[in-house]
Amino acid sequence: MKAVWYSQNGEARDVLVFGELPTPEPKAGEVRVKLHTSGVNPSDVKSRKARPVQDPEIIPNSDGAGVIDAIGDGVSSARLGERVWVWNGQWQRPWGTTCEFITLPEAQAVRLPDHIDDAAGACMGIPGLTAMQAVLLAGDLAGDLTGKTVLVTGASSAVGHYIAQMATLAGAHVIGTVGSQAKALHAKEAGVRDIIFYKTESVPQRIQAITQGRGVDCIIDMDFSTTTDYIAQGVLKAHGTVVCYGSNNAGVVPVTFRPLLWGSINLKFFLVYDLLPKDRERCVARLTELLERQQLRHSIGQRFSLAQTVQAHECVEAGQTIGQVVIDLS
Structure with missing residues (x-):
């Protein structure tokens, strides 16, 4: 061959x-x-x-x-x-x-x-399954996503594009970070309601403005090395959830401990290659449903x-x- x-x-x-x-x-x-x-x-x-x-x-x-x-x-x-x-x-x-x-x-x-x-x-393998597991974990930990605010970092990426769609289908108000106008349009097409240009705007300040100072219910995160600073600046509300599937800095990532403790923040990490069998089966079943219903772009x-x-x-x-x-x- x-x-x-x-x-x-x-x-x-x-x-x-x-x-x-x-x-x-x-x-x-x-x-x-x-x-x-x-x-x-x-x-x-x-x-x-x-x-x-x-x-x-x-x-x-x-x-x-x-x-x-x-x-x-x-x-x-x-x-x-x-x-x-x-x-x-x-x-x-x-x-x-x-x-x-x-x-x-x-x-x-x-x-x-x-x-x-x-x-x-x-x-479907990496982008689809990563997105599905992330959104399912966000729902499990934060409750029903209907009416919840979800920040998706890297909303125009292959994974982020599916996350935005799935979270929107689950009833969430999706906010997404992107790096350009072209990527902003791409994210909007996936259901992102509010765009933050992370290269030129302060993500914490924009989140405070969008949520009227409350912070988001959940962050679905592709870069924990950056997101940990967002948490320290009040992006996530108390008892909020971070679902993380990657980081640009894969080594040591410093965290500010007090906001995590005093905010009773939930941290959930996963590796898409290493999902538990029951989680994999659930993700595959849900993906199949969405594909059959033609609900994904x-x-x-x-x-x-x-x-x-x-x-x-x-x-x-x-x-x-x-x-x-x-x-x-x-």
């Missing part, structure tokens, strides 16, 4: 190789998916640059969509020919989705409704061929594209 892989960490154009690898065969309990698309996420490029390489070939990217074309023992033959999207394709496994075929446990291949195209399917940014995987990774690293970067495999 045609594939792109690397054997050492480094810059995309220095380490990614385009060529032929053996086509995998499914083992017991597995399916093989003929991939049509591969989604590229920031964690994919970070892994290529820094995650220790422990196998001869690492095929990057965890997300994708395609058709089940072979099954292992114990898998129903009814799944043959089923359109699916996949999750954790390259999590704790060497071969991900920048290739023509992937084998993985059948639970990791989720039915894709007929009216959802393969590009949108490649958005899917934003596809630039698209590349498999041979252009270097450019796709560099595009994600540049951080200027609005929408999901997708590699087309067929």
Whole structure:
């Protein structure tokens, strides 16, 4: 099969190789998916640059969509020919989705409704599941989101775009931070009611103005290293909730303790790759419902061929594209 892989960490154009690898065969309990698309996420490029390489070939990217074309023992033959999207394709496994075929446990291949195209399917693994888990946790911890104010940091990102839609569907008043006018328009289309330009405006001051000094009920956060300062400045009301799925500073993040204690603030962190089975099942079920009802907008940014995987990774690293970067495999 045609594939792109690397054997050492480094810059995309220095380490990614385009060529032929053996086509995998499914083992017991597995399916093989003929991939049509591969989604590229920031964690994919970070892994290529820094995650220790422990196998001869690492095929990057965890997300994708395609058709089940072979099954292992114990898998129903009814799944043959089923359109699916996949999750954790390259999590704790060497071969991900920048290739023509992937084998993985059948639970990791989720039915894709007929009216959802393969590009949108490649958005479900990391962006879709992260957004769904974040919004579900916000509801669990803060109560019903109807009438609640939710600050979404990075509201124009691939994940943030889905979070804004899902929180709006759950009845929240969504406030979003963005970095440009183009990204503001993108966030508005997802249901964000109030935009804050974090590069030129004071986020705490704008939140105080929007909420008439009360603060928001919940922050769904992609950058805890910045958000911890917001909390100290009164962005979050007492007994509010922070749901965090990332940080630009992944090392030590200083926090101001007193506002957290005196505000009885709830902190909830999660890693989308490592959801508990019951949480994953709930997220997948809810995502499937939204897809079947056509209640989500899917934003596809630039698209590349498999041979252009270097450019796709560099595009994600540049951080200027609005929408999901997708590699087309067929």
